[in-house]
Amino acid sequence: xxxxxxxxxxxxxxxxxxxxxxxxxxxxxxxxxxxxxxxxxxxxxxxxxxxxxxxxxxxxxxxxxxxxxxxxxxxxxxxxxxxxxxxxxxxxxxxxxxxxxxxxxxxxxxxxxxxxxxxxxxxxxxxxxxxxxxxxxxxxxxxxxxxxxxxxxxxxxxxxxxxxxxxxxxxxxxxxxxxxxxxxxxxxxxxxxxxxxxxxxxxxxxxxxxxxxxxxxxxxxxxxxxxxxxxxxxxxxxxxxxxxxxxxxxxxxxxxxxxxxxxxxxxxxxxxxxxxxxxxxxxxxxxxxxxxxxxxxxxxxxxxxxxxxxxxxxxxxxxxxxxxxxxxxxxxxxxxxxxxxxxxxxxxxxxxxxxxxxxxxxxxxxxxxxxxxxxxxxxxxxxxxxxxxxxxxxxxxxxxxxxxxxxxxxxxxxxxxxxxxxxxxxxxxxxxxxx
Amino acid sequence: xxxxxxxxxxxxxxxxxxxxxxxxxxxxxxxxxxxxxxxxxxxxxxxxxxxxxxxxxxxxxxxxxxxxxxxxxxxxxxxxxxxxxxxxxxxxxxxxxxxxxxxxxxxxxxxxxxxxxxxxxxxxxxxxxxxxxxxxxxxxxxxxxxxxxxxxxxxxxxxxxxxxxxxxxxxxxxxxxxxxxxxxxxxxxxxxxxxxxxxxxxxxxxxxxxxxxxxxxxxxxxxxxxxxxxxxxxxxxxxxxxxxxxxxxxxxxxxxxxxxxxxxxxxxxxxxxxxxxxxxxxxxxxxxxxxxxxxxxxxxxxxxxxxxxxxxxxxxxxxxxxxxxxxxxxxxxxxxxxxxxxxxxxxxxxxxxxxxxxxxxxxxxxxxxxxxxxxxxxxxxxxxxxxxxxxxxxxxxxxxxxxxxxxxxxxxxxxxxxxx
Numbered sequence: 001x002x003x004x005x006x007x008x009x010x011x012x013x014x015x016x017x018x019x020x021x022x023x024x025x026x027x028x029x030x031x032x033x034x035x036x037x038x039x040x041x042x043x044x045x046x047x048x049x050x051x052x053x054x055x056x057x058x059x060x061x062x063x064x065x066x067x068x069x070x071x072x073x074x075x076x077x078x079x080x081x082x083x084x085x086x087x088x089x090x091x092x093x094x095x096x097x098x099x100x101x102x103x104x105x106x107x108x109x110x111x112x113x114x115x116x117x118x119x120x121x122x123x124x125x126x127x128x129x130x131x132x133x134x135x136x137x138x139x140x141x142x143x144x145x146x147x148x149x150x151x152x153x154x155x156x157x158x159x160x161x162x163x164x165x166x167x168x169x170x171x172x173x174x175x176x177x178x179x180x181x182x183x184x185x186x187x188x189x190x191x192x193x194x195x196x197x198x199x200x201x202x203x204x205x206x207x208x209x210x211x212x213x214x215x216x217x218x219x220x221x222x223x224x225x226x227x228x229x230x231x232x233x234x235x236x237x238x239x240x241x242x243x244x245x246x247x248x249x250x251x252x253x254x255x256x257x258x259x260x261x262x263x264x265x266x267x268x269x270x271x272x273x274x275x276x277x278x279x280x281x282x283x284x285x286x287x288x289x290x291x292x293x294x295x296x297x298x299x300x301x302x303x304x305x306x307x308x309x310x311x312x313x314x315x316x317x318x319x320x321x322x323x324x325x326x327x328x329x330x331x332x333x334x335x336x337x338x339x340x341x342x343x344x345x346x347x348x349x350x351x352x353x354x355x356x357x358x359x360x361x362x363x364x365x366x367x368x369x370x371x372x373x374x375x376x377x378x379x380x381x382x383x384x385x386x387x388x389x390x391x392x393x394x395x396x397x398x399x400x401x402x403x404x405x406x407x408x409x410x411x412x413x414x415x416x417x418x419x420x421x422x423x424x425x426x427x428x429x430x431x432x433x434x435x
Numbered sequence: 436x437x438x439x440x441x442x443x444x445x446x447x448x449x450x451x452x453x454x455x456x457x458x459x460x461x462x463x464x465x466x467x468x469x470x471x472x473x474x475x476x477x478x479x480x481x482x483x484x485x486x487x488x489x490x491x492x493x494x495x496x497x498x499x500x501x502x503x504x505x506x507x508x509x510x511x512x513x514x515x516x517x518x519x520x521x522x523x524x525x526x527x528x529x530x531x532x533x534x535x536x537x538x539x540x541x542x543x544x545x546x547x548x549x550x551x552x553x554x555x556x557x558x559x560x561x562x563x564x565x566x567x568x569x570x571x572x573x574x575x576x577x578x579x580x581x582x583x584x585x586x587x588x589x590x591x592x593x594x595x596x597x598x599x600x601x602x603x604x605x606x607x608x609x610x611x612x613x614x615x616x617x618x619x620x621x622x623x624x625x626x627x628x629x630x631x632x633x634x635x636x637x638x639x640x641x642x643x644x645x646x647x648x649x650x651x652x653x654x655x656x657x658x659x660x661x662x663x664x665x666x667x668x669x670x671x672x673x674x675x676x677x678x679x680x681x682x683x684x685x686x687x688x689x690x691x692x693x694x695x696x697x698x699x700x701x702x703x704x705x706x707x708x709x710x711x712x713x714x715x716x717x718x719x720x721x722x723x724x725x726x727x728x729x730x731x732x733x734x735x736x737x738x739x740x741x742x743x744x745x746x747x748x749x750x751x752x753x754x755x756x757x758x759x760x761x762x763x764x765x766x767x768x769x770x771x772x773x774x775x776x777x778x779x780x781x782x783x784x785x786x787x788x789x790x791x792x793x794x795x796x797x798x799x800x801x802x803x804x805x806x807x808x809x810x811x812x813x814x815x816x817x818x819x820x821x822x823x824x825x826x827x828x829x830x831x832x833x834x835x836x837x838x839x840x841x842x843x844x845x846x847x848x849x850x851x852x853x854x855x
Contacts, residue, residue, distance in 0.1 A: 211701060218698040225691045232684035239680050242673040250666040253659055257809055264816070400704040407708045408841050411715070411834045418831035422824050429820035435813040 035157040043151055043166060044069040044085070045144035048136045051091075064136055065089040066143055070166050088169035092117070095143060098165050101176050102156060103298075104184045107305040108388035109156060110395040112149035113294030115142025121223040121286065134280070138287060145291070155391070188305075198310050202385060208392060209303040216296040219289055226286060230279050241272030260434035267428040274424070278417050285413065288406040292399060299395070302388050309384050313377040320370035327363045330356065501598035502526040503613070505591035508583045518542050521587060523594070525613045531605075537614045543568075545618050546590055552608040553597070558754040559797040560603065561804040563596035564743035565589070588736060601803070602796075649759065650794070656801065657752050664745035671738045674730065681727045685720060692716035707844070711837045718833045722826050729822045737815040741808060748804075751797065758793050762786040 047067040055061045071085035095114055102111045119135050147166070150156045161179065164172050247265030251258040507522035525537040546565055553562050566589035598604050611621045695713035699706040765786055769779045 214701040215698075218694065218701065222694045222698065225687065225694055229684070229687045229691050232680065232687050235680040236677065236684050239673065239676050242676070243670070246666060246669045246673060250663075250670070253662045253666070257813075260813075400702075403705055404708050404841070407712055408838065410712070411838050411841070414715070414719075414834045415831050415838075418827040418834070421827035422831070425820045425823040425827070429817060429824065432813055432816040432820055435809060435816070 035152050035154060037151050037157040037163070038148075040073055041151075041166075042069075042071045042073055042085070043144070043147050044071075045140050045147065046087070048140045049089070063091055064139075065091045066140055068147070068166060086167065088167070090165070090169075092139075092143075094165075094173070095146065097173070097176060098162065099146075100185060101161055101179065101181050102150070102159070103301065104181045104188055105159070105161075105179070106155060107188070108302060108384050109153070109391050110295065110298045110302055111156070112146055112153070113291060113298060114146055115139050115287070116290060116294070121227050121290070134283075138283060141284075142287060142291075154394070198307050199314055201307065201310060204389065205303050205306045209300060212296045212299040212303065216293060216300075219293040219296075223286060223289055223293070226282075226289075230282060234275055234279060237275035238272050240268050244269035244272065257435045260431045263434075264428050264431035267424050267431060271421075271424045271428075274420055278413070278420070281413050281416075282410075285406060285410045288402070288409075292403060295395070295399070299392070302392070306384060306388060309377070309381050313374070313381050316370065316373050316377050320367065320374050323363060323367050323370055327360065327367060330360055330363065499599070500528045501595075501604065503591075503594045503598055505587055505594060508587055518544075519583060521590060523613065532610065532614070534614075539613065539616065539618075541612070541618070543586070543590075545612065546593065548618070548622055549597075549608055549612045550593075553603055553606055556606065556608070557602060557796065558758075559751055559793040560600075560800045561744070561747060561751055561797075562600075562603065563593050564740060564747050565593055567743070585736060588732075589740065592736075592740060596807075602800075648763075649756065652798075653752065653755065653794075660745060660748045660752060664742070664749065667738065667742045667745050671735070671742050674735050674738055678727060678730050678735065681723065681730070685723050685727065688716060688720045688723065692720065708841060711840060715833050715837050719830045722829050722833075726822060726826045729819065733822075734815050734819045737811055741812065744804075744808070755793055755797055758786070758790055762790055 045066050046069045048064050049067070050062055051065050052060060052062045067087050067089055069085040069087045071082065092114075099111060099114055102109070115138070119132075150162055156162060161172075161176055164175055168175075244265040247261045247268065251261035251265065254261060502525070504524045505521050506524070508519050509521075511518055511520060520540045520542045523537075523539050523541050527535060527537075543565075550562060550565055553560075566586045597606075597609060603609065608621075612618065615621060692713045695709045695716065699709035699713070702709060762783070765779065765783050769776070769783050
């Protein structure tokens with residue numbers, strides 16, 4: 001185990017069985033990028049508890065709450081025991097609210113995802129029940145992971161609402177709503193679902209969107225196949241348990257062979273039982289993959305925001321161009337663009353010079369406003385692209401690091417499983433020898 | 436153990452008369468080593484029965500004087516039928532064989548003939564089973580390659596078991612089977628065959644009637660045989676199930692690896708690691724395939740043989756009981772003093788001898804058989820355990836070498852980043 005004692009390390013990897021030799025090489029993204037927040041504060045999702053209460057429609061419901069613990073970092077080093085942490089309880093829906101707030105407020109950031117609401121990619125042993133203790137435990141780890149991801153993000157970690165989420169149990173909900181993010185949330189939803197054609201998208205974002213879609217597809221498939229492989233492997237191991245039973249029965253009718261058979265049977269039982277822990281560990285690997293599966297949604301969301309801004313820019317620019325065109329026609333008297341006014345003037349006679357003047361002035365005004373709007377939009381677009389691309393680069397590096405570590409920890413799990421297998425069959429072999 | 440002793444062949448009383456003279460006679464000692472009579476409780480019976488050193492007597496180090504192989508399955512098509520012949524090659528140092536090497540062509544029917552002849556001549560010896568005529572579940576073609584291969588191996592095991600048997604290996608029928616160019620002239624479809632059939636039917640009827648004084652040791656044996664049969668069937672079933680599950684696992688693995696490869700195509704930095712994992716999964720798949728092969732081709736056939744052996748044992752016990760039943764019937768007739776006393780007395784004496792010989796044969800062969808079973812099954816499970824260990828060792832090595840490549844990359848990265 002890494003000796004820093006930071007729970008952050010454990011949360012990212014999700015596998016607490018790594019020997020220290022291996023964990024030295026596993027450099028945690030978040031330990032490397034210490035934000036101001038993490039320099040001051042330790043964050044932990046320590047426990048989960050079931051609660052029952054009346055919901056909004058006055059019906060009894062059971063839900064789970066999670067205990068968020070925070071502790072000042074310096075306090076740990078003062079002689080003796082560290083002081084008790086501050087803590088508060090939050091339920092999953094509050095995490096969701098926090099995340100929606102972050103998505104709306106920082107549309108140029110790839111916002112870390114929450115662990116899944118319902119268990120998906122289940123293989124037969126795991127229950128899909130949200131109240132199942134294994135599921136709750138894995139969700140606890142996932143929520144802690146989410147908080148640490150946000151807390152280690154260069155931009156998100158300084159958000160006040162996030163800070164209050166960690167520290168203020170009662171008033172937090174009001175404070176979030178006060179930010180007025182709900183209005184933006186509605187328009188964001190609209191923009192995400194709308195279809196519009198962007199004429200000059202930034203090529204990097206187009207490529208990014210495509211990559212994000214590919215990643216989503218391939219990780220989904222990987223999770224599905226992995227679940228099936230796990231299911232089959234479970235079957236293989238469990239059937240060996242039958243050897244245990246039969247050998248035991250058989251040993252009862254044999255004399256010299258009896259002892260060897262009986263003890264071999266015990267080892268077969270051990271073998272059959274070992275698969276439960278092995279597959280439970282593998283769930284952590286699946287969770288790491290799932291995190292990045294959900295990340296692809298966040299990436300796609302940034303791309304769509306870029307599309308929207310780019311589209312708005314193009315619209316504003318197009319509007320400006322058309323007004324300039326109108327002005328030119330009006331001043332030179334040539335009609336290049338069809339306009340109703342132009343037609344009616346033709347039909348009903350030219351307008352008076354005064355009318356023309358006033359129209360020109362109005363157009364001029366409109367054009368100036370339009371130019372300002374375009375300038376704003378261009379600036380907004382450039383700012384967005386710069387900030388977004390920064391975060392995308394950061395995200396890509398994080399992804400490469402984390403997934404590589406996940407693959408390494410998967411390899412370690414496989415080796416551990418093999419070593420257990422060697423042990424069991426070696427023991428069984430000795431017993432067979434005594435038959 | 437070959438050719439020892441020269442007892443009046445007890446088979447003289449059997450139905451077929453052209454049988455060997457120089458048979459090994461097993462211990463005639465029906466009492467225990469210390470001279471006391473047989474104790475009563477089945478439990479202690481088992482212990483007493485098994486206490487004698489199994490190596491004593493029958494399967495002690497004896498030089499192998501037969502080397503037989505069954506190979507080369509060939510298909511033959513005639514107007515009437517299609518069948519497979521196998522090449523049977525024998526190398527022997529037996530003096531009663533004219534040559535030291537023989538090669539003949541035999542079909543499954545011929546093996547059936549041989550075994551039925553051996554059964555007739557030695558009704559209470561435990562003769563290794565032949566592979567089944569048909570496979571019940573799901574086999575469409577009799578001439579499917581893997582079916583033929585499985586059968587060939589089983590025929591090979593059969594001949595080897597027979598040729599190692601202290602009594603059966605001296606059978607004239609075996610000699611004919613191994614050496615005669617054409618087997619047809621030697622085959623008789625006479626009364627022997629038919630009365631064996633009849634014998635089986637009657638013996639079933641007799642065992643239903645129940646024996647008056649079956650010696651306790653055979654009751655114990657019968658119970659053991661029943662239990663052993665059930666256990667073997669179970670172990671066989673479990674093994675088949677394991678093979679099935681392994682095959683399904685392998686199918687999924689074959690899809691698993693390629694998914695990592697597909698992912699690698701969308702990645703830059705991550706591509707190597709992903710391909711590395713794909714490669715590991717691929718290699719482990721191959722190892723899994725080998726493991727399945729071992730189970731199917733080594734463990735399962737051995738277990739299956741012993742499932743069939745259990746059936747043979749049941750038949751042998753029935754025959755033994757039948758002989759005793761015959762004796763009891765005749766004896767009753769004698770005691771009722773109704774018919775010709777002299778003739779009956781002779782018959783009764785003959786039957787009494789017959790029982791004694793049958794019982795002795797069975798007792799002796801029982802030990803040999805049990806010892807052989809123990810050795811065969813131990814060996815089969817041992818090699819399976821070793822195979823499984825190797826499987827895990829190889830898979831572990833595959834993943835470990837992947838880790839090495841990853842660590843090397845990590846170190847390179849670290850050196851690049853901060854020069855430390």
